[in-house]
Amino acid sequence: MSGHSKWATIKHKKGAADKARGKLWAKLVRNIEVAAREGGGDRGSNATLRAMIQKGKAEQLPNDKIELAIKRGTGELKAETAMEAITYEGYAPSGVAVLVEVSTDNRNRSGGDVRAAFSKNGGSIAEPGAVAWQFSRLGVVTVPKKPKTGPAITEDQLMEATLEAGTEDIIDTGAAFELRCGPKDFGHLVHALNEASIVFDSAERPMVANTAIELGEADARKVLKLIEALEDLDDVEEVYANFDISDDVLAALGG
Numbered sequence: 001m002s003g004h005s006k007w008a009t010i011k012h013k014k015g016a017a018d019k020a021r022g023k024l025w026a027k028l029v030r031n032i033e034v035a036a037r038e039g040g041g042d043r044g045s046n047a048t049l050r051a052m053i054q055k056g057k058a059e060q061l062p063n064d065k066i067e068l069a070i071k072r073g074t075g076e077l078k079a080e081t082a083m084e085a086i087t088y089e090g091y092a093p094s095g096v097a098v099l100v101e102v103s104t105d106n107r108n109r110s111g112g113d114v115r116a117a118f119s120k121n122g123g124s125i126a127e128p129g130a131v132a133w134q135f136s137r138l139g140v141v142t143v144p145k146k147p148k149t150g151p152a153i154t155e156d157q158l159m160e161a162t163l164e165a166g167t168e169d170i171i172d173t174g175a176a177f178e179l180r181c182g183p184k185d186f187g188h189l190v191h192a193l194n195e196a197s198i199v200f201d202s203a204e205r206p207m208v209a210n211t212a213i214e215l216g217e218a219d220a221r222k223v224l225k226l227i228e229a230l231e232d233l234d235d236v237e238e239v240y241a242n243f244d245i246s247d248d249v250l251a252a253l254g255g
Helices: 003-014 021-039 047-058 063-074 107-120 155-165 183-195 217-231 247-252
Strands: 084-091 097-104 124-126 135-137 139-144 167-172 176-181 202-204 207-209 213-215 236-241 243-245
Touching: 021 047, 021 063, 021 097, 021 236, 047 063, 047 183, 047 202, 084 107, 097 107, 097 207, 097 217, 107 124, 107 217, 139 183, 155 167, 155 176, 155 183, 176 183, 183 202, 207 236, 213 217, 217 236, 217 243, 217 247
Parallel strands: 213 243
Antiparallel strands: 084 097, 084 124, 097 236, 135 207, 139 176, 139 202, 167 176
16 A cells, blocks of 8 residues: 555554644635635635635535635635744654645744644654655656445546546545546646546545555654644644554554
């Protein structure tokens, strides 16, 4: 299983994803605002914004909150506080490289919180650029093999529907297919799936590790403890790391 898929599975099975709706909504709103600020408020031309809106709607984020976030991002509606996107780099135990994406109105507060999470959990902050070279930005869309509504989908059907849209790889993760493309083709891929009426669970542009460090159970526990501590911080949007674990270790961790 790919590193990106494995970490998503771990988060799902271990419950590391946000459970408090209020906190989750706050993060989704910030994501939409940042997407609108960076790429504009036009859903047609801003694939990242479309994906963030879809993610918000999947979590029942009210339309009025979505529209207000877009207006704040484009400057149409003045925000009470200016949000800033920052990426921190560091190392987890066992030399695992970690990227932490933050959206904040207070750089000093966020930086202090991230540094404290690293130091309290056996990690360390790194200088900008120290670990980022080990990751690449990709478009990643997760398509369930058997959606809740509609017919089951096959890999051949996905390839036929999306090959000309820039799909570079289709990974079988068990219950779903993970489609990958370059970041510039992300919007084309999402559009192709919509045109083919293919249901997808998520569409995002994560940082994916170029190589992964295989971890045993003891080291995996340490790394997951740090990552979960980072994800619990209010300002943290995403955490990426270049580790992988076997299915046996995942089972031992309670997955």
